[in-house]
Amino acid sequence: MADIVVIGGGPSGLRCAERLGQAGRSVCVIGAEPGLPYNRMALSQHLAGDYAEADLITHDGDRLARLGIAYRAATTVLGIDRDAKRLALEGGEQLPYRELVLALGSQPFRLPLPGAGLASVLMYRTLCEVRAMLEIAQRGGHAVVIGGGLLGLEAAVGLARRGMRVTVLHALDRLMERQLVPFAAGLLARRLRSQGIAVELSAASIAIAGEAHATGVVLKDGRTIACDLVVMAVGIRPQTLLARSAGLAVEHGILVDDSMQTSDPAIHAIGECAQHDGQCCGLVAPALAQAEIAARHLLGETVAYRATADTTMLKIAGAGVWSAGDIAADAEALVYDDSDGGEYRKFLLQDGRLVGAVLYGETSEAPWYAGLIGADISSLRHILPFGFAFASQQATAA
Numbered sequence: 001m002a003d004i005v006v007i008g009g010g011p012s013g014l015r016c017a018e019r020l021g022q023a024g025r026s027v028c029v030i031g032a033e034p035g036l037p038y039n040r041m042a043l044s045q046h047l048a049g050d051y052a053e054a055d056l057i058t059h060d061g062d063r064l065a066r067l068g069i070a071y072r073a074a075t076t077v078l079g080i081d082r083d084a085k086r087l088a089l090e091g092g093e094q095l096p097y098r099e100l101v102l103a104l105g106s107q108p109f110r111l112p113l114p115g116a117g118l119a120s121v122l123m124y125r126t127l128c129e130v131r132a133m134l135e136i137a138q139r140g141g142h143a144v145v146i147g148g149g150l151l152g153l154e155a156a157v158g159l160a161r162r163g164m165r166v167t168v169l170h171a172l173d174r175l176m177e178r179q180l181v182p183f184a185a186g187l188l189a190r191r192l193r194s195q196g197i198a199v200e201l202s203a204a205s206i207a208i209a210g211e212a213h214a215t216g217v218v219l220k221d222g223r224t225i226a227c228d229l230v231v232m233a234v235g236i237r238p239q240t241l242l243a244r245s246a247g248l249a250v251e252h253g254i255l256v257d258d259s260m261q262t263s264d265p266a267i268h269a270i271g272e273c274a275q276h277d278g279q280c281c282g283l284v285a286p287a288l289a290q291a292e293i294a295a296r297h298l299l300g301e302t303v304a305y306r307a308t309a310d311t312t313m314l315k316i317a318g319a320g321v322w323s324a325g326d327i328a329a330d331a332e333a334l335v336y337d338d339s340d341g342g343e344y345r346k347f348l349l350q351d352g353r354l355v356g357a358v359l360y361g362e363t364s365e366a367p368w369y370a371g372l373i374g375a376d377i378s379s380l381r382h383i384l385p386f387g388f389a390f391a392s393q394q395a396t397a398a
Contacts, residue, residue, distance in 0.1 A: 002026045002097065003027070003098050004027050004098065004099045005028045005030065005095065005099075006029045006101040007102055007103060008029075008030070008273075009029055009032070010105050011271075011284050011288060012105075012270045012271035012287040012291040013270070014058065014059060016103065016270060017067070019295035023295075025068075027070070028070040030072050030075045030087075032074070033073065033074065033127065035127070036060060037071070038127055040125075041284055042055070042056055044158055046127075047162070048158040048161040049161055053127070059071070077089060077090075077242060079246065080242065080245075082264055087100075100266060101268045102242070102243060102254060102270070103291070104243075104269075105272045106237055106239055107125070107239055108123040108235070110232055111146065111232055115209060118211075118212065118213055118214045119212060120214045120230060123231075123232055124232075125151075133229065134162065137162040141228030142225075143156075143167075143229040144225055144227040145168045145233060146234060147169075148168050148169075148170030148174075149233065149235070152170070153176070153188075153317070154316070156197050157197070157316065160197050166198065167225055168199045169200050169205055170203060174201065175189055175201075179321060180321065180323065180358060184360040187339060191319050191342070195317055203220075203221075205217050206218050214229065238253040238280050240253060240254055243269065243273070246264075248267065248269075249263035251275055253274050255275050256275065256276050258305050259303060260293050268297070270287065270291050270293075271290060276307065286307060286308070293305040311366075311370050313366060319360065320363035323356070323357065324366075325348070325356035325357060327348065327357075329348045331349055332348070332350070334349065334385055335347075344358075344360040345359050345385050347369075347384055352378040353374060353377065355373070356373075357372075
């Protein structure tokens with residue numbers, strides 16, 4: 001029997017298992033997907049043709065063995081018997097545990113539209129789904145991506161790179177509304193269109209036309225956009241069903257304390273499925289930080305997870321995109337605008353403190369700006385938009 005069982009073979013589950021295995025603990029990781037653990041963050045590069053499928057693998061058999069991790073792929077956990085400390089697996093097997101870590105991740109949200117279950121309507125979350133996209137993309141044709149957030153735009157760029165004509169439909173009036181202010185979102189839309197990707201904003205989808213396969217997306221304004229593939233990328237939801245059915249405390253996510261422990265002292269939860277201090281994370285950096293905290297707590301350390309200001313560093317259609325803090329704050333704005341040169345920076349200030357920032361185009365100085373979130377930058381106000389290098393020169397000259 002493994003000392004510790006981790007349910008979830010994604011980044012946070014494997015990070016936690018690595019730390020435990022390196023410390024000599026016996027660990028079993030259960031992954032729902034077939035095959036070896038892979039880098040989910042690199043699916044966009046694989047879709048675009050930059051990575052082969054083999055390049056995605058993060059833990060081959062040798063590495064898992066060196067870490068002392070038993071990995072069980074394509075395994076579904078049906079239930080948790082907390083009293084007996086046993087997992088019920090599909091097929092009837094009962095797997096005992098001493099300590100359990102839930103790294104269940106999240107599931108993509110499928111819009112409840114007529115036709116949403118057709119064979120060529122796909123989510124963008126797993127390697128299996130990307131394989132299905134690539135099979136359709138080999139025949140060319142037109143792909144419609146519903147959703148103008150990060151995942152939707154990654155899918156759009158990748159499918160365009162594979163030779164498909166692509167249209168992005170976004171129900172709101174700007175792309176990536178959680179990461180970008182309107183002006184920067186407009187620059188991104190312009191860049192996508194310059195690369196041949198059609199972008200339709202304020203475009204609400206109401207149905208998928210077709211019988212066995214999608215043949216078009218029907219919009220609220222009455223238009224139908226013909227297509228051979230529909231990709232839905234309209235958000236994610238924490239995976240909580242297993243925890244809820246086991247009687248663990250659950251709200252939007254699985255409730256955890258500062259050590260990532262759930263309402264059951266023998267069970268921890270980390271990553272996108274966990275809710276800490278009222279928040280569920282949707283980025284890999286905080287998920288990995290939570291994995292480290294859970295592993296250290298399981299090894300007997302007294303530790304506490306502290307969330308940091310949200311930061312997002314992306315590259316979409318070749319353009320750098322970074323944001324941090326509260327970009328929707330009702331605050332004073334400092335703006336640097338070189339739209340023709342493809343660069344834009346916006347900084348939000350309250351009482352002299354930097355509360356939010358957005359960089360579009362050049363993002364190399366993002367770490368410096370990230371360190372200033374929450375700080376009083378009154379003395380830097382006049383040079384803040386020009387970055388660390390310029391600020392250092394000014395300080396030296398003074």
